[in-house]
Each structure stands twice: as C-alpha cells, then as structure tokens.
Amino acid sequence: MKNCEYQQIDPRALPTPTPTPPPHLGHDSDKTEEPKRRPRRKWQVFPGNNRFYCDGRIIMARQSGVLPLTLGLILITSVLFFIFDCPFLVKHLTSCIPVIGGGLFVFVVITLLQTSLTDPGILPRATPDEAADIEKQINNPGNTGYRPPPRTKEIIINQQMVKLKYCFTCKMFRPPRTSHCSLCDNCVERFDHHCPWVGNCVGKRNYRFFYAFIVSLSFLTAFIFGCVTTHLALRAQGGKGLVFALQESPGSAVELVICFFAVWSILGLSGFHTYLVASNLTTNEDIKGSWSGKSEEHVTNPYSHKNIFINCCSVLCGPMPPSLIDRRGLLPADESVQTAGVDIVLPTLATKNVCTQGTKGLLESATIPPLLSTSCPQGKPPSAHTCPDSGPAVNSDPSPELPTSCGARHTASSHGDNSPPRHAKTRSKKSKRAALHIPNPSFEVPVSPTSPDAGPSSKRRGHEGASFASLH
C-alpha cells in the first residue's frame, strides 16, 4: 500500500502549512501536476472579477468602463492645445505655458493610470477553514434550502456603534469601512466608490492617486480653458471678431467646448473629495449618511482625527498599505483553490452608490447609451437618462432582505454582464421609471413612482425589470 509519490512533509519545517490530504488510489499521477509543468501564479485563479496584465503586476476591473474615453478626451484636448494654442501663446506671451501644460498633462496621465491599474485594497476571500470557523462561531443551524438570515456583528469604535456585516461571497465579516463591489466581485477596504471613468474601484490603496488625479485634472482643464480663452481673445483683438479667431484656430473651439463642461464637473468633484478628505469620510459613508447624526443620538465619525490637517495627512500622505492579494505568488501544486464558480454571485442590487462621479457633462451621458451612465448624486441631480442596468457600481449594503430573495431565485449569474434582474428597491425611483420608459415605450406598464415594496407587486416589477434587461 505504500505509495512512492506521497511526500512526507515535516510540518515543523514548513513556513506555511499546507496539509496534504492522503492520496487516493491510482489518481495521483493524473491529479498532481507533473513537476515539469510551470507552477501557476495566484492571479490566474483569482476569484474576483478582475483582469491581470504583465503576469499579475497590473490589475484592473473586468469592465474597463469609460477609461478609454477618459484617456482619449485628455489626450485629444492636450494635443490640440499643444498644436493650436501653444505656438501663438509662446510668441505673444511666455514660453512657460507649454512647460506648465506639459507637466500637468504628464502628472494627470500618470495618476490616472495608477488609479486604474492599482489594487484598490481588495481583501482576499476567506479560506475554507476560516469560513468554517466563523460558521461554527455563529452557530446557526441554517436550513440548506435557502440562505440563512444575514449576519451582523456589532462593535464599538471610539464610542460609536458600528455594525459589521457578513459577506456571503467572501465568507467573512467585513472589516469596518469595507464594502463589497458587485462589479468587481471583491470586498474592498475603505471602499469609496467604483469609478467607471477610471475603470476600477477607488479604495484604501488608490484613493490618494484618485484624488491627485482629479485635482491635477481640474488644474489642467482650468489651465487649458484659460489659455484658450486668452488665445482667442488675443486673436480677436483689433476688431477681427471671435468668428475670425475661431476660423484661424479651429482646434481651440473643440478644446473650449470640452473644457467648459469638464471644468465645472471636475472642479465640483475635487471640491467634494476635498471635503471628504478633510473629514476622513468615504463617498460611500457620505451617501449613506452613516455619520451624519440623523438619529437622535450624538453620532460622529469615529475614524476622524478631529483635526482637518491630520485627516488630510492621514488619508493622502499616510503609509501605503501593501496589496493583500499576492497576485504573483506561486500556487502550491496540489492546493485546491477556491473557485469562483461555486459561489453564487450576488446579483447587483440597485442601490446606486456613485458611479459616474464627475460626469463630464450630462450632455455626454445623454449621448452615451444608458449602459454607461448612471446618476451622480454628487452635485447634480440624477438625470432622466440614468439606467440601473449593467453600468452601476454598487456597494452592497442594501437592506438585508434583498440578498436572501435574490439568492434564492437567481443563481450563478454571469459576472457583471448583462444584468440579472434587479429589484429596484432603490433610492432613485426616478431612474427606475426612466428605465422603464427608455427601452420600449409601447410596453403598457402602469408605472407608478412608488418603489416596489409590496411583496407580489415587487416580484412583478422585478420580472418587468428582467424583460427590460433582456431588451438591452
């Protein structure tokens, strides 16, 4: 019965224990990988919804969102600036202008790429042993037929009561300020929002890049806007008129339009995030009003250092935490990894938590198919063009009943693609109405503005949502 291929492992010599199960008869040669096969890296079996490049060095969300558009707009505007405006301004004003412009442009592109290509602070999923241990502690003899009731744990942080929720996908209690992004299917630490403009989540590790990006972008757009205006004004001098100036420099017209709309939204966004940084809040918390003191008790943000300067420093200049997901680590040859296929992907719930922050002009969102644009709660009221379908990013902290009912009915939906049916139990009832309107006006649905709370009617609307989803 002695099996030559069985390796006796001395547990004391191992830095990390990987207890090998006893080999079954006859399957070993097929099951264990031959030594000559190259060992795989951990990113190749990563269960989340991400894409990896350069052998795991670069990580992105699976849906790149409108990142190409963002890059394209920045490139086009800057290139036009250098071609049309710089020569004139260098001649008439100063040669510092292209230098400043170039420096800002480089800074913007670098920070954008870093925001997009960095791990935002993804928490690796719990190992099976850990998950079993947690289950034991909760001691819930749940029925196997449906998902057990949601689990929460309450802790006190700085005299504030904080609820930790159990993540069914990652099988662990989420640390405070952590949220599960359903687009990327990962729990992200200090989750801010999922930004389609950069094609990635914004979380603990890349928030500073994101902030640097939007601040430098607002400087860049303001700078270009100012330069173009000066250029056109100078050309139009002497009674020649604006039309003449525009004819001489047509690129400037394009830049003017882009920058005009960009400046307001980006500046607004930068202002909003400056407020968040100064109070050590995340977009997620701000939108949910976690610390706004809406209840009677005195509720304050337990994570704030109560000092604007210290808050700013800790968020932007604090120590850079390492990536927890070890993308480039090698897999042990016989370790059975958690496969994503087993887990039921939670369908995206329609609480819209931010998505297109800084909509670069609602006009653009109107022309882009509803796929991409969603409501921006940040400064602009949600437009009627929002659509709760595949675009939106969510942080899944809806009311607890939803995962239960969703999980029971919708199994193994595809990752983030064309949307499993959504329950529009949502903040923006307007967008649900809008969604029902957009695709098929002939559909005779008595759309009431109330959110579908009642039981049977919610199911009906859920199915209607499904039919619309399939129309997309």
Add this chain to the structure above:
Amino acid sequence: MAETHSLQDLQQPAASSKVFVQRDYGSGTISKFQTKFPSELESRIDKQQFEETIQTLNNLYAEAEKLGGKSYLEGCLACLTAYTVFLCMETHYEKVLKKISRYIKDQNEKIYAPRGLLLTDPIERGLRVVEITIFEDRNIGSGR
C-alpha cells in the same frame, strides 16, 4: 500488526486543527489582533506567552501604520514624483512587514514548534486572522 500501524501513521499526516485569532477593531481600522487566549490552546502553551506574541505583533503593525513625520515625508515625496517612487522604493510598511515575518519565524522555531503549534503570518491571510495550526502529537504513541 505493528507494521500496518506504522504504515498508517506514515500515510496519514499529523492531524491538525486550526484556531483563528480574529481582528480587534475597537480602535478603528488599524491592524490589531485580539489578545484573548483561545481555549483550544490551553493545554499547549502559556497564556502569558501567547499574549506576549500577539501584543508584539500588534505593536509591530502599529509601527508600520504609524502616522508620523517619517510617513508624511514619504507620502509627500511620493506625491511630488507622481507616486512613481513606489515603483523603485520599498515603503516603510513593507519593511516592517518583513520584520514581522522574521519575528513570526523566530517565534515558531523557538516557542511554537516544540509545542506542536504553528503560527501563520497574517499577511498570508489578508491580515484578517492569525491562524494557529495545532498538530496532534502522534510520535509519542507510535515511537516504540
């Protein structure tokens, strides 16, 4: 009989169970582990010893995440270079993580392994838990 007995021991690795020491979020989101002594370890190791290990780990993580002059300097320098400096320089946090790794290895060799226990570096579990593997000691039974 004795032969099959020892073969059985060879075929089955030392049985192990795992104990997980969870994070302590009482002070916020900083990395800190609970110092509560798990009951499964009572027969294996001193409560004092265990608490000292966890406390040292907590102190090391606090050092890694400390907000102070040095970390601010590092952050500002990084910002000025558009964060490209992270590509070539090892951050303070990473240096402390290496220190933690060495400490855990050291503790395993000196204290935990002789008692049939094994600490897993929390970074390999995403800083969620300190995983302690308890090995059943079979050598005493079969070594005749």
